[in-house]
Amino acid sequence: EKLVAGFAHKNLAAALPVHNNTAGVDEPWAVFVGAYLGDGIRWDSEANGHVTFSCADETEINDINALLRDLNIKLVKCTRSHDWRAVMIEDDISDYRDTTGQVVGGFRSAVRNKLVELELDNKYAHNKRVPACVWTWSAISVADLIAGFIATDGSVYKNKDGHVGISFSSCSKEMLIDLKRLLQFKLCVYSSALTLVGKAGSGNRIHDQWQFTITRFDQIKRLYGFIQNRVPGIKKKRIEEYVSNAAYQLRNPDWFYRARRDNGKQEDLGMRHCYDITVAHPDHLFVL
Numbered sequence: 365e366k367l368v369a370g371f372a373h374k375n376l377a378a379a380l381p382v383h384n385n386t387a388g389v390d391e392p393w394a395v396f397v398g399a400y401l402g403d404g405i406r407w408d409s410e411a412n413g414h415v416t417f418s419c420a421d422e423t424e425i426n427d428i429n430a431l432l433r434d435l436n437i438k439l440v441k442c443t444r445s446h447d448w449r450a451v452m453i454e455d456d457i458s459d460y461r462d463t464t465g466q467v468v469g470g471f472r473s474a475v476r477n478k479l480v481e482l483e484l485d486n487k488y489a490h491n492k493r494v495p496a497c498v499w500t501w502s503a504i505s506v507a508d509l510i511a512g513f514i515a516t517d518g519s520v521y522k523n524k525d526g527h528v529g530i531s532f533s534s535c536s537k538e539m540l541i542d543l544k545r546l547l548q549f550k551l552c553v554y555s556s557a558l559t560l561v562g563k564a565g566s567g568n569r570i571h572d573q574w575q576f577t578i579t580r581f582d583q584i585k586r587l588y589g590f591i592q593n594r595v596p597g598i599k600k601k602r603i604e605e606y607v608s609n610a611a612y613q614l615r616n617p618d619w620f621y622r623a624r625r626d627n628g629k630q631e632d633l634g635m636r637h638c639y640d641i642t643v644a645h646p647d648h649l650f651v652l
Contacts, residue, residue, distance in 0.1 A: 398512025424597025494542035507590035
């Protein structure tokens with residue numbers, strides 16, 4: 365039966381996709397980029413700037429270094445307690461000078477050049493964004509970026525009832541919106557709404573703190589299928605332990621995720637010129 369526009373039934377919902385088969389580019393820097401979105405420290409783009417991480421989990425550093433080895437990069441300890449600097453393993457200047465020895469531009473460090481390419485240079489935590497090119501990456505490279513971010517600014521927890529959750533937190537609201545959309549559209553993993561969890565000026569916060577969480581266990585298992593053994597550091601074991609040992613009744617046994625219409629937020633936009641794509645289906649589904 366067709367539903368007229370504006371149908372007011374409160375339980376009207378769309379079943380969201382569970383698979384995305386689109387191809388993409390494999391990106392060897394993906395885990396590093398995800399980790400840098402979380403714990404990377406702003407660096408001056410002038411010649412003396414350095415790419416630096418703040419990290420207290422040395423197992424995470426070891427795992428990232430294992431991934432960076434083929435890229436001729438490693439993280440080394442700074443004098444400051446938990447800072448690590450990205451440096452070249454071997455001083456390769458082949459991409460820095462041409463055959464006559466003339467400087468061709470850019471930086472000597474491949475890490476700095478990569479971050480400039482991704483428009484992540486000289487960024488504070490609150491104005492970081494997921495690079496636009498990530499939308500062209502393969503699903504596994506997107507998952508690697510998500511894994512890197514979970515290792516740094518993600519939280520893996522189990523509450524008193526044994527329910528598992530994976531939360532994403534940042535003072536960059538726009539970056540979390542990017543990550544939430546990547547999870548939804550590239551991996552078909554759905555989460556809670558984005559919420560304000562800490563106001564600027566409270567505690568030692570300079571900026572608002574935002575967060576979204578994956579709580580449905582079917583969605584956690586789906587994400588785990590992508591990031592299993594790919595999260596750097598101690599959270600890799602924690603996710604494995606929580607997912608493997610979870611033994612609680614699912615609150616919602618549906619194999620799909622519903623996107624419910626929020627009747628409380630309808631807004632009359634007046635007459636607009638719209639196009640619709642009709643789906644050849646007995647339910648006559650359409651998308652405006």
